[in-house]
Amino acid sequence: xxxxxxxxxxxxxxxxxxxxxxxxxxxxxxxxxxxxxxxxxxxxxxxxxxxxxxxxxxxxxxxxxxxxxxxxxxxxxxxxxxxxxxxxxxxxxxxxxxxxxxxxxxxxxxxxxxxxxxxxxxxxxxxxxxxxxxxxxxxxxxxxxxxxxxxxxxxxxxxxxxxxxxxxxxxxxxxxxxxxxxxxxxxxxxxxxxxxxxxxxxxxxxxxxxxxxxxxxxxxxxxxxxxxxxxxxxxxxxxxxxxxxxxxxxxxxxxxxxxxxxxxxxxxxxxxxxxxxxxxxxxxxxxxxxxxxxxxxxxxxxxxxxxxxxxxxxxxxxxxxxxxxxxxxxxxxxxxxxxxxxxxxxxxxxxxxxxxxxxxxxxxxxxxxxxxxxxxxxxxxxxxxxxxxxxxxxxxxxxxxxxxxxxxxxxxxxxxxxxxxxxxxxxxxxxxxxxxxxxxxxxxxxxxxxxxxxxxxxxxxxxxxxxxxxxxxxxxxxxxxxxxxxxxxxxxxxxxxxxxxxxxxxxxxxxxxxxxxxxxxxxxxxxxxxxxxxxxxxxxxxxxxxxxxxxxxxxxxxxxxxxxxxxxxxxxxxxxxxxxxxxxxxxxxxxxxxxxxxxxxxxxxxxxxxxxxxxxxxxxxxxx
Amino acid sequence: xxxxxxxxxxxxxxxxxxxxxxxxxxxxxxxxxxxxxxxxxxxxxxxxxxxxxxxxxxxxxxxxxxxxxxxxxxxxxxxxxxxxxxxxxxxxxxxxxxxxxxxxxxxxxxxxxxxxxxxxxxxxxxxxxxxxxxxxxxxxxxxxxxxxxxxxxxxxxxxxxxxxxxxxxxxxxxxxxxxxxxxxxxxxxxxxxxxxxxxxxxxxxxxxxxxxxxxxxxxxxxxxxxxxxxxxxxxxxxxx
Numbered sequence: 001x002x003x004x005x006x007x008x009x010x011x012x013x014x015x016x017x018x019x020x021x022x023x024x025x026x027x028x029x030x031x032x033x034x035x036x037x038x039x040x041x042x043x044x045x046x047x048x049x050x051x052x053x054x055x056x057x058x059x060x061x062x063x064x065x066x067x068x069x070x071x072x073x074x075x076x077x078x079x080x081x082x083x084x085x086x087x088x089x090x091x092x093x094x095x096x097x098x099x100x101x102x103x104x105x106x107x108x109x110x111x112x113x114x115x116x117x118x119x120x121x122x123x124x125x126x127x128x129x130x131x132x133x134x135x136x137x138x139x140x141x142x143x144x145x146x147x148x149x150x151x152x153x154x155x156x157x158x159x160x161x162x163x164x165x166x167x168x169x170x171x172x173x174x175x176x177x178x179x180x181x182x183x184x185x186x187x188x189x190x191x192x193x194x195x196x197x198x199x200x201x202x203x204x205x206x207x208x209x210x211x212x213x214x215x216x217x218x219x220x221x222x223x224x225x226x227x228x229x230x231x232x233x234x235x236x237x238x239x240x241x242x243x244x245x246x247x248x249x250x251x252x253x254x255x256x257x258x259x260x261x262x263x264x265x266x267x268x269x270x271x272x273x274x275x276x277x278x279x280x281x282x283x284x285x286x287x288x289x290x291x292x293x294x295x296x297x298x299x300x301x302x303x304x305x306x307x308x309x310x311x312x313x314x315x316x317x318x319x320x321x322x323x324x325x326x327x328x329x330x331x332x333x334x335x336x337x338x339x340x341x342x343x344x345x346x347x348x349x350x351x352x353x354x355x356x357x358x359x360x361x362x363x364x365x366x367x368x369x370x371x372x373x374x375x376x377x378x379x380x381x382x383x384x385x386x387x388x389x390x391x392x393x394x395x396x397x398x399x400x401x402x403x404x405x406x407x408x409x410x411x412x413x414x415x416x417x418x419x420x421x422x423x424x425x426x427x428x429x430x431x432x433x434x435x436x437x438x439x440x441x442x443x444x445x446x447x448x449x450x451x452x453x454x455x456x457x458x459x460x461x462x463x464x465x466x467x468x469x470x471x472x473x474x475x476x477x478x479x480x481x482x483x484x485x486x487x488x489x490x491x492x493x494x495x496x497x498x499x500x501x502x503x504x505x506x507x508x509x510x511x512x513x514x515x516x517x518x519x520x521x522x523x524x525x526x527x528x529x530x531x532x533x534x535x536x537x538x539x540x541x542x543x544x545x546x547x548x549x550x551x552x553x554x555x556x557x558x559x560x561x562x563x564x565x566x567x568x569x570x571x572x573x574x575x576x577x578x579x580x581x582x583x584x585x586x587x588x589x590x591x592x593x594x595x596x597x598x599x600x601x602x603x604x605x606x607x608x609x610x611x612x613x614x615x616x617x618x619x620x621x622x623x624x
Numbered sequence: 625x626x627x628x629x630x631x632x633x634x635x636x637x638x639x640x641x642x643x644x645x646x647x648x649x650x651x652x653x654x655x656x657x658x659x660x661x662x663x664x665x666x667x668x669x670x671x672x673x674x675x676x677x678x679x680x681x682x683x684x685x686x687x688x689x690x691x692x693x694x695x696x697x698x699x700x701x702x703x704x705x706x707x708x709x710x711x712x713x714x715x716x717x718x719x720x721x722x723x724x725x726x727x728x729x730x731x732x733x734x735x736x737x738x739x740x741x742x743x744x745x746x747x748x749x750x751x752x753x754x755x756x757x758x759x760x761x762x763x764x765x766x767x768x769x770x771x772x773x774x775x776x777x778x779x780x781x782x783x784x785x786x787x788x789x790x791x792x793x794x795x796x797x798x799x800x801x802x803x804x805x806x807x808x809x810x811x812x813x814x815x816x817x818x819x820x821x822x823x824x825x826x827x828x829x830x831x832x833x834x835x836x837x838x839x840x841x842x843x844x845x846x847x848x849x850x851x852x853x854x855x856x857x858x859x860x861x862x863x864x
Contacts, residue, residue, distance in 0.1 A: 002711050004697070004839045007829060035704035035839075037826075037846040059827040101825030101851075103843060106703070 005030045011058060015078035017125035025119055034106045038098035045082060045096040052090060053106035055082040060102025065095045071501055074099065074492045083126040086112050152240045152254055153233050156262030164189050165197050169209055170216035172200055183251040183263050186224050196260050198224030201251055230255045238316050241269050245281055245323040284327045290395045293328060297399035300324060301575045304362050308572035314564035315536055318359040325355050325401065326450045332395040333451045336388045344381045345373040348449045348456035352408060356448035358534045362571055363581050366393065366401040367408045367443055369415040371456040376418040385416055408443055419456050423463055430467045433477040442481065445522060446533050461531045469529040479616035482519035483609055487512050487602035491587040491595050509570065510583040513563040517556065517605055520612050524548060535560055548611065556608055559601035566594050638662045638784050651777045653746045660753035665860035669849055670701050672859050675755040676842035677765050678834045680730065682716050686771040690716035691741060692730050695834030696751045699842045701849055710751055711835040713738040742776045760817045760841040762787040762864060784863040788844045792820045795852060820844055824851065
């Protein structure tokens with residue numbers, strides 16, 4: 001091959017999709033290439049004019065526009081353009097202009113068509129829209145990620161150890177000792193076949209039998225746990241882990257239909273996963289004071305980093321971190337109640353925002369509130385709840401969950417109110433929506449009860465779900481607010497590129513990435529009356545209603561996962577390097593893989609925002 | 625050709641010279657070349673078929689050194705047609721110099737098997753026919769070719785050239801900084817091929833392969849015209 005062709009070929013093979021191409025295809029390309037030069041500012045492709053070449057940027061930079069004249073992309077050395085026109089009607093669909101002096105390689109249509117028919121990876125690259133490229137990138141990642149996607153059945157190493165629920169206490173203890181298990185399943189044998197009716201664990205024997213000095217002949221059914229928390233054989237290990245986290249139990253019977261297949265213990269999971277988020281959580285429960293909790297909180301960033309290293313997905317990490325935060329709050333509330341005495345009226349402690357959504361990371365402040373029983377009398381009771389709120393809030397701050405700058409904390413009297421007042425708040429937000437006020441109350445629409453009368457929060461969730469779906473003005477206003485933060489257009493060399501063409505050195509992956517997605521998904525979720533809080537769960541609920549097109553749901557899920565995981569990795573890298581983790585990212589810190597797929601993800605988000613605008617017509621609310 | 629005739633022919637335009645020379649030459653290959661004609665002096669650059677030409681030689685003096693390789697790349701102002709590019713290794717009449725081997729990487733083994741220039745002359749002239757040659761530094765290609773032809777067929781060859789280095793020299797008349805500018809750290813402007821290309825945002829190519837260098841000067845001319853001239857500029861303003 002001639003030298004100039006080798007030179008061109010070498011350049012091509014450093015860039016996708018040419019890097020994986022067989023030699024014979026590359027030969028065909030390089031021998032057919034023509035070269036053109038465009039001075040900065042000149043048009044390369046004009047809208048609707050004929051185009052019969054795939055364009056490859058050899059040097060310089062090119063701007064690609066939409067039909068509307070809006071900037072679509074800015075590309076540089078090694079990237080291609082002009083393929084959309086070739087796939088459609090051989091006329092220009094996205095006009096292109098030289099941003100800098102550019103040398104362009106032109107690959108003629110007949111070679112393009114030949115590659116398109118004969119080279120699958122080339123076809124995938126040029127034909128697939130950005131979001132499908134994102135999908136395959138994510139699935140490649142998940143494939144390499146076996147341990148986190150293993151099923152609980154992998155942890156079942158023996159037949160379940162069972163006994164009739166009619167056995168006596170001492171007999172039960174003897175069976176457990178003989179068989180070497182820390183939990184015994186108790187079966188009801190009255191029906192056609194035995195059914196699971198309860199469980200007893202080592203801890204139960206200690207706390208419920210020995211401490212109470214029960215006689216050894218006590219029927220086991222008197223002290224066994226009957227409201228069983230179980231998991232299914234189809235569950236992932238991480239799901240089982242979350243169930244344990246959420247309910248603070250250490251044993252889970254694994255069910256297949258109504259048959260027990262085995263029992264998994266916390267220690268099984270720990271052994272299997274070498275994950276310490278569960279250790280951390282169970283340790284939190286054992287701390288006797290704020291000092292102990294504070295000491296333990298130093299472990300949180302390490303747990304986070306470990307999960308990232310083990311390639312957990314954003315849902316697993318977000319849930320585990322939220323679970324840890326929730327446990328800190330719960331333990332602080334228990335310690336507070338020990339110190340201040342039992343609450344004068346029942347209450348529920350609510351987590352708001354990312355903790356409620358199960359999307360917490362390491363850099364986070366506390367957002368919480370209290371829902372009090374309607375019998376609450378400020379004169380009599382508020383002193384107690386203020387003291388409790390303060391104890392928890394200060395404790396959380398000690399543990400690294402900094403005070404909320406917007407004062408959305410139970411220490412603020414406004415957010416420490418009886419259920420009826422909370423309902424009035426939500427009714428007012430939904431029925432008399434004001435954009436400004438909603439901007440600040442957005443966070444209350446992600447809520448989760450974590451301590452006390454959880455049912456108060458559940459009642460609020462139902463209240464919101466019913467009211468919100470019927471208020472078009474509220475949804476329009478919420479949609480309008482959700483459009484305040486937009487993703488960047490993409491990256492260009494070491495810059496972040498904005499739609500206006502402006503360039504910046506850094507950008508905030510939360511404000512410009514994950515937050516716009518969770519904001520817009522919240523609007524759809526409320527519109528379809530969903531009670532879900534987590535963004536992925538909300539998407540599932542939205543998907544069932546056909547509110548947005550099906551592939552729209554999948555694309556948003558992929559985009560959210562990708563942006564979230566990049567943000568998570570970025571924070572993990574900072575922690576490992578001994579820096580304060582934050583959400584600000586410089587394009588040069590991103591790998592080429594992250595850059596190109598983030599760009600795809602941003603385009604999905606941008607499309608979704610356009611759809612939101614169209615669907616809820618937020619403009620109409622301007623003059624209200 | 626006598627000196628009188630040469631002086632006379634200088635007064636003719638290039639197309640006229642080609643017609644005249646076609647009748648005078650005794651070599652059929654040269655005859656074919658001249659008969660392909662030459663564009664009129666007023667032809668706008670955008671309509672001129674060009675061919676970038678580069679020789680690698682054993683040295684810089686046509687009297688003492690010879691050609692070892694030839695590269696040609698046909699193009700027009702808006703497209704380089706890579707498929708038409710050609711490259712020939714030829715056996716130098718004089719021995720290869722060790723220093724030149726290190727420059728262009730062509731070794732004794734390479735040239736031992738290579739044909740004599742006379743054997744590729746028809747192919748080479750064919751690729752030049754009807755096109756205006758483009759070189760970077762005209763004092764290499766024309767003199768070396770003339771010397772080679774004189775040796776082999778006893779004739780010289782005449783054609784106009786576009787010299788991308790001469791264009792750079794014209795664009796940067798004061799490229800040697802004054803003592804005052806030197807004092808302030810100003811560096812002389814280089815009009816060498818690689819340095820000139822940088823000014824137009826053209827990529828770096830490894831130098832000293834005849835066809836890559838030819839491609840490099842083809843791209844350079846495209847850039848020069850877009851930046852400093854116009855597609856309508858008549859060729860007579862730029863050819864030499």
